[in-house]
Amino acid sequence: MDKTVAGLPEAVAGIEDGMVVMIGGFGGAGAPIELIHALIDRFRATGSPKNLTVINNNAGNGRIGIAAMIDEGMVAKMVCSFPRSSDPRAFTEKYLAGAIELELVPQGTLAERIRAGGAGIPAFYTPTTYGTDLAKGKPVAEFEGRNYVQERWLKADVALIKAELADPHGNLTYRKAARNFSPLMAMAARTTIVQAAKIVPAGEIEPEHVVTPGIFVDRVVEVRDAAQEEALIRAGVEYA
Amino acid sequence: MTTKLTNAQIAWRAAQDIEDGAYVNLGIGFPEMVARYQPPGRQAIFHTENGILNFGKAPPEGKEDWDLINAGKKAVTLNPGASFFHHADSFAMVRGGHLDVAILGAYEVAETGDLANWSTGPKGVPAVGGAMDLVHGAKRVAVITDHVTKDGRPKLVRACSLPLTGVGCVTRVYTSLAVIDIVAQRFVVREKLAAISLDELQGLTGAGLVVEGTIADLVVPEL
Numbered sequence: 173m174d175k176t177v178a179g180l181p182e183a184v185a186g187i188e189d190g191m192v193v194m195i196g197g198f199g200g201a202g203a204p205i206e207l208i209h210a211l212i213d214r215f216r217a218t219g220s221p222k223n224l225t226v227i228n229n230n231a232g233n234g235r236i237g238i239a240a241m242i243d244e245g246m247v248a249k250m251v252c253s254f255p256r257s258s259d260p261r262a263f264t265e266k267y268l269a270g271a272i273e274l275e276l277v278p279q280g281t282l283a284e285r286i287r288a289g290g291a292g293i294p295a296f297y298t299p300t301t302y303g304t305d306l307a308k309g310k311p312v313a314e315f316e317g318r319n320y321v322q323e324r325w326l327k328a329d330v331a332l333i334k335a336e337l338a339d340p341h342g343n344l345t346y347r348k349a350a351r352n353f354s355p356l357m358a359m360a361a362r363t364t365i366v367q368a369a370k371i372v373p374a375g376e377i378e379p380e381h382v383v384t385p386g387i388f389v390d391r392v393v394e395v396r397d398a399a400q401e402e403a404l405i406r407a408g409v410e411y412a
Numbered sequence: 413m414t415t416k417l418t419n420a421q422i423a424w425r426a427a428q429d430i431e432d433g434a435y436v437n438l439g440i441g442f443p444e445m446v447a448r449y450q451p452p453g454r455q456a457i458f459h460t461e462n463g464i465l466n467f468g469k470a471p472p473e474g475k476e477d478w479d480l481i482n483a484g485k486k487a488v489t490l491n492p493g494a495s496f497f498h499h500a501d502s503f504a505m506v507r508g509g510h511l512d513v514a515i516l517g518a519y520e521v522a523e524t525g526d527l528a529n530w531s532t533g534p535k536g537v538p539a540v541g542g543a544m545d546l547v548h549g550a551k552r553v554a555v556i557t558d559h560v561t562k563d564g565r566p567k568l569v570r571a572c573s574l575p576l577t578g579v580g581c582v583t584r585v586y587t588s589l590a591v592i593d594i595v596a597q598r599f600v601v602r603e604k605l606a607a608i609s610l611d612e613l614q615g616l617t618g619a620g621l622v623v624e625g626t627i628a629d630l631v632v633p634e635l
Contacts, residue, residue: 198462198499199485200478229499254541258485264537276538279461280503280545287500299507299548303526303579306544348479348496349463355498383498402478402485 174340175392176371180210183365183393187211187221191329194227194286194361195238196354199257200402202346204334206395207367208237209411215246223248227286227328229279229353231255231263235410237401242266249273251326253282258405278306281323283356289325290359290388297322331361334398335384338368342389343382351383358388367395415607416588420635422556424449426515426586430456437506437546439516440484443556446515459511461542463502466494483542507549514550516543518557520572523619525582525594527555528574547578559587559616566618568592568599589613591630598622603630
């Protein structure tokens with residue numbers, strides 16, 4: 173069992189036009205910047221992948237990561253809870269120009285829809301959004317005297333994830349609050365691609381400490397000294 | 413305009429009602445101030461949507477770890493006994509009724525307990541974050557807010573005019589003038605500043621105020 177791949181180009185191979193791509197991270201914490209930039213490199217070289225649907229809590233910041241994908245014109249639709257950031261120009265300009273679609277999902281519903289996708293649960297009921305504009309058109313049902321809104325699972329062709337430790341089986345740990353959506357996305361994607369700060373031999377991650385079991389992971393690439401998105405933003409870095 | 417509480421004083425007043433050991437979520441922005449004013453001898457455990465329980469103060473400038481942030485994407489630190497978890501667990505804590513208190517900001521609060529705090533209308537880019545989840549599940553959902561808008565219109569109203577965050581979810585409102593409970597779809601005044609009369613307070617409120625028993629003076633320290 174060896175899910176490791178040699179480099180970033182191999183890691184992001186096979187991501188095609190029109191695919192649904194989940195990308196881990198909440199703001200800069202957990203953003204797999206190197207995987208995203210490898211995908212941008214491929215788009216610049218080949219014109220593909222484009223027309224992507226990207227699922228993330230946010231919609232990019234500055235001129236790096238998801239924002240740079242949007243700037244390049246690779247993204248047709250964002251599914252997110254909060255398409256704002258300290259520098260939201262990339263998404264805002266395209267959105268106001270009608271050049272990118274937005275599916276706005278409350279943060280907890282986004283997490284649970286992804287979890288449901290990974291767990292084989294096609295729909296569930298949540299109190300969130302009941303009576304609001306975001307519940308329009310969705311089935312409502314009463315349980316124990318309260319109203320709940322039906323939400324459907326979210327699945328993806330690919331998930332791009334940043335982990336701390338990985339082993340060749342794809343067992344993962346995360347760093348601090350960089351965990352956020354990543355364990356859920358790893359479950360919900362057909363192909364889960366991970367950049368890890370360190371790949372260690374099987375057995376070195378204490379089984380009690382594994383957060384994402386390797387069954388949810390397909391490819392692992394080691395990226396030492398990975399960039400942290402927020403640190404790049406504060407340093408004024410652009411991926412242009 | 414009569415005298416009114418500062419944001420820090422509103423946050424202080426809200427903090428006095430948080431019990432020792434309570435699990436608390438503070439909305440981003442103004443509500444984050446509540447954490448500064450915990451009464452001595454009490455320690456609440458603060459939850460952030462992005463997967464931390466028991467985070468602490470901001471680190472000194474230059475010492476930030478950007479993998480250790482709160483829902484407002486500000487750098488935080490950890491208190492002893494902190495834990496990390498993924499987003500589905502985090503919102504299970506919210507919707508599952510495990511939080512004791514959520515304290516949120518507001519554009520408008522209706523006497524029915526409806527809250528509008530996520531959108532000022534169809535202009536620009538819509539963004540909801542965790543607001544619609546947070547109003548469900550916490551045992552108490554309290555709002556801290558100025559009593560009126562910047563241009564003097566009531567924020568406590570009969571029915572919200574802005575897009576709703578949640579229906580019938582708010583149980584207490586701490587304003588710059590008063591502490592008001594929402595009971596059976598009415599605003600019940602519990603405390604008000606001694607410097608204003610009930611008539612004046614009513615004049616600044618967009619729905620009927622109800623008095624049950626006596627109204628205590630709203631007393632806060634200089635901050």
